[in-house]
């Protein structure tokens with residue numbers, strides 16, 4: 001895959017978007033805790049307020065620290081424009097509410113993030129928006145659903161928590177053939193490993209809470225891509241009020257400085273962990289796109305430059321075995337998060353699909369006895385030893 005960015009991703013994570021906002025020769029971006037921005041000159045105030053000149057008016061709309069965060073993600077994803085939100089779900093729901101109208105048809109897949117899935121099954125239908133969720137691995141069926149009419153095609157790859165991989169080139173082409181807006185949740189892959197916009201996607205969304213921030217200390221979301229679409233999302237979010245806080249924006253920015261380093265190590269750790277688990281007698285299944293045994297390994301290799309830090313696996317004995325296994329791990333938070341520097345584990349019922357009932361999880365094809373594993377940046381020998389002793393004790 002060619003790199004459409006001017007600088008390498010490692011350089012952009014460090015330098016991207018910051019220059020304009022450095023203050024009084026500071027080398028670091030300031031956290032601007034200011035609700036409003038003052039203009040002694042009425043003409044200047046008027047120009048900024050009406051959009052004729054650049055600047056900030058009110059903190060619900062824009063903020064300098066938040067603007068640097070948006071610009072850095074925009075550069076990393078190679079999009080025309082970016083706008084942010086208070087969480088990943090705020091970014092996704094604002095985007096959908098801003099772009100969809102009653103009578104519109106959305107096509108997506110069964111394996112989207114639990115919260116996103118509930119938007120499609122519960123909240124959007126209440127506004128007269130038809131959402132059709134197709135089997136994630138049945139590319140022909142997704143194409144057929146799109147061909148029969150689609151205003152917005154929503155994709156997520158790799159998926160959470162079963163790590164299924166969608167063929168982005170094929171599906172983006174299918175969406176554009178019927179004039180649909182194509183959106184990709186790139187949270188799992190990160191712009192280090194996958195660039196949906198370079199493959200033709202109109203918009204990319206992120207839970208910046210995860211890999212972008214990487215330190216499990218700040219919530220945030222972002223929408224990147226076509227300027228006309230991002231503008232609509234911004235105009236809705238500005239009124240909806242789900243604004244990213246400047247302190248959170250700063251923490252996310254600080255985290256992003258090491259995005260490439262972290263993701264590279266997390267992917268190497270995930271690959272080694274997946275390989276180890278695949279040959280362990282107590283492990284019945286391992287889902288990781290980097291494994292040759294992964295059903296969509298070839299597709300993943302064709303659209304990703306690395307396979308990411310996420311995997312999931314099943315232990316012999318189902319949910320009961322998971323219940324026994326988890327307390328034995330020493331180097332893992334048992335928490336509903338992922339993408340952090342610490343290894344983090346949990347079953348779907350308490351993590352990705354905590355918002356869903358057991359019946360809803362079953363309908364989405366999410367096994368209760370799965371363990372989602374977000375590889376941290378620890379030394380791989382320690383992670384493997386920890387898994388080995390925990391499996392032995394199970």
Ligand SMILES: *Cc1c(COP(=O)(O)O)cnc(C)c1O
Nearest residue numbers: 087088089113160187207209220
């Ligand atoms: C966590 C997550 C979200 C939601 O993000 P929040 O920041 O928790 O609101 C959306 N998509 C994916 C793939 C996620 O992992």
